[in-house]
Amino acid sequence: MSANVPTTLLEAKAVAKHFGGVKALRDVSLTIRRGEIYGLIGPNGAGKTTFFNCMTGLYVPDGGGFVFDGVPLVADAPHQAAERGIARTFQNIRLFGNMTALENVMVGRHVRTRAGVLGAMLNNAATRAEEAAIRQRAMDLLHYVRIEDRADDLAKNLSYGDQRRLEIARALASEPKLLCLDEPAAGMNATETAELRELIEGIRRDGTTILLIEHDVKLVMGLCDRVAVLDYGALVIEDVPAVVQKDQRVIEAYLGA
Amino acid sequence: MNKWLSPRSAFGITLIVVALLGLPFVAAMGGQAWVRILDFAILYVFLALGLNIVVGFAGLLDLGYIAFYAVGAYAWALLASPHFGLHLPIWVILPIGAGLACIAGVLLGSPTLKLRGDYLAIVTLGFGEIVRIFMNNLNAPVNITNGPQGITLIDPVAFGGFKFSGTTQVFGYALTGPMKYYYLLVALAILVIIINLRLQHSRIGRAWQAIREDEIAAKAVGINTRNIKLLAFAMGASFGGIAGGVFAAMQGFVSPESFSLMESIMILAMVVLGGMGHIPGVILGAVLLSILPEALRYGVGPAQMALFGKQLVDPESLRMLVFGLALVLVMRFKPAGLWPSPERKRELGEKRMEVAK
Structure with a gap:
């Protein structure tokens, strides 16, 4: 990372979302800094994609909100999120x-x-x-x-791998400040994952901040500058990979202990 | 694109121009009725290309398209007939007609934006009927549309002193009213073809296609789906309005029964049968579906007389039977339409292969 102080690009403030009685997100607050690769992990159903959808305007949060690049994001306006500089890919291409x-x-x-x-x-x-x-x-x-x-x-x-790449190219076409990738390595073999990793690092080098949702813990820990862990819709921890990996709550969440 | 045409395409274009210019004279040999049929064929090409923007490009199933045609027709009828004593010139009426139809398009579009497929079809179908019923009943307490009697003695299209009704002598040729309208309609149709082609390969055209393919992904890449869909409705409606105006002027008479649901379905059938979203296909569909029933009308009766020596089946019902059968056969054997775009052909062809696997 560069020597100058990293500034905040996106700030989520107590974002809440529920579907009927299910609380998909419980007051999630986190901060993404300019120029970093930020990982968002958690077990299935932890609320990662819901968080993504709230941020990109596909869902309207029931509480809280987002500040992007110093200005609040308007809820329920996906096209405006793209215009402000948030681009995304989808879990199911x-x-x-x-x-x-x-x-x-x-x-x-x-x-x-x-x-x-x-x-x-x-x-x-x-x-x-x-x-x-x-x-x-x-x-x-x-x-x-x-x-x-x-x-x-x-x-x-x-091919599947090329479709993933194409989706990234389409997202990059809008010149995003923040590129959100929803499980880009899902269904990829080791070689494809390695190539993807190279691509993501290249995109960051070229100046785009990246938010990465991923199941592949190895990829996330190796690639990300900071990682947040969601479990049952709540933020467990937000820190550098080395700390997150050793956290007892994270281990419990993943092992279901 | 190459600035200079290759000799082959130049020859092709010359051939088309000559054919288009000569066609009404050929048709006139069979009587002016055939020229009038030709006029309607071109008018339907115009309408089908307007609907193609909504259905073919943006993928919004619209079963009430005839309503915009009705709005345009009545706009002309009311502003250029003795009904209100108004006789405004064409360059005033046509923009008003197109504008009113455009507003009607936005009015229909805005509450239906969240609907897709069948649901949208039902709402638009209702809208088409509402407009027709309005025209039918707006004769009391204030007589606006003259109700079911319709409006008569509508002014023909006229540029300055040149009227499109009646016969005039041009360079020694006698040009009848329908022939003059033919040339006007061909000019309009060429204009709408160019607009369609340009829209298709533009930023807006791609946005329409993206919405048709995947609306959520379209939103995510920053397309304002609400505005872009409304734009499709408004554009399609405006073309409908212009066609309606020309129709009113050409007929000299409008009444609500010209704007039935059947008409909407016919125009949609032209688009689907020809090849949704593919401009040459839509043109083919419109020409075929407007001329074929007429040809059957003139052919079925005499054919029976020749074969059996008497009329076995009422020509009118047999005509619709043959017509319906033709539609079923086309949809069975050419599901992408008679002349689909290469992409769509591949799309449907592959689906069949997947089933076969």
Whole structure:
């Protein structure tokens, strides 16, 4: 990490969410600093994805809220979260299956581009220039995640690992400040996981903060600067991996003791 | 894109232009009725391409599309007929008609944004009926639409002194009213084809497709799904409104019964049968479904006479029977439509392979 004091990028303040009687999140507060890889782990059903969905605006929290980049996030507005600089991938990959890989990434440029209906109908110089820029940037991103040779294939025909990569490329297309990855290594073999790790480290090096939800404890402990553990919707601990690994409560949560 | 056309495509375009220019003269040999059928075919192309924005691009199943057509038609009828004594020029009425239809589109769109598929279809179907029933009953206490009697003596399309009704001599050729409307409609249709093509390959077009594919993922990448869906409704409705205006002017008469549910279903059938979201397919679907029933109307009766020497089945019911059978067969053997886009063809083809595995 750089020598200067890390500043806060995202602050969750007592976020609560319940579904009927189930308390999925109980006043979770945590802080993500600029430039770090932050891991969020916990057993199945601990509330990790719920936390993600609250943050990215897909769910409206029942209590608390988020401050991103110094300004509160508006609840129930996923498109605004993306505009503010939060991009995400999904646990069960959600690509636009019948669009090509390139088109998927081009859609990702939506929030950073302007052309409207009038521009499209007139197809004026500004629109054409923007369209060319979108295409170029999307191509660059496919190159970045190393699937540029699949650019013209339909997203659904890509291999599982490539689909994961494509989803990351699409998320990066919106130039996020915070990239949230929901179990990106799920279903990957050792080689693919190693490549993914390399990719994530590269993205961080290029200046994007990363929030990583993962089941693969080894990957999280090796990759993350700090880790938070959720259990039954409550925050157990938030610290550097070395401390988290030795924490008795974490061991209990995972072993079910 | 290449600035200069290859000789082959230049030849193709010339051929299409000549065919489009000559078609009404060929049709006129069979009588002006055929030119009128041609006019309606082009009008349906226009309508189907408008609906294609909503159904094909954005994936929103709209069964009340005819309502926007009705709004446009009545806008023209009320602003250019003796009914209110108004005779506004085309460049005033057409934008008003398109604007009103656009507002109607947003009105329908906003409460239905959270609905998908079947549920959306039911609400839009209801909306279409509501508009028709309004037109039917807005003759009391204040007579606005003249109720079921409809509005007559509507002004034809006119640019300055040039009227599209009646026969005029142009360069020694006698151009009848339907022929003049034909050229007007072809010009409008070409315009809407260009707009459709450009929208499809634009930032907005991609956003529509993304919503159709996966709405949650579309939200997550920052697409304001509410606005983008409303935009689809508004755009589709505006085209419907323009088509309605031209329809009113061409017919000189509108009444609520022209805007029945059957019409909505016909236009949707054109889009689906031709190939949803694929512009050439939609055009083909519209032309086929508007001309085929007419051809059957003229063909079925004489064919029976020739085969059996008498009318066995009422031509009108046989016509619908043949028509229905044709639809069923197409959907059975070409589920993606007669001329689907390459992607969609692959999509449905693969599904079948998966089942076969």
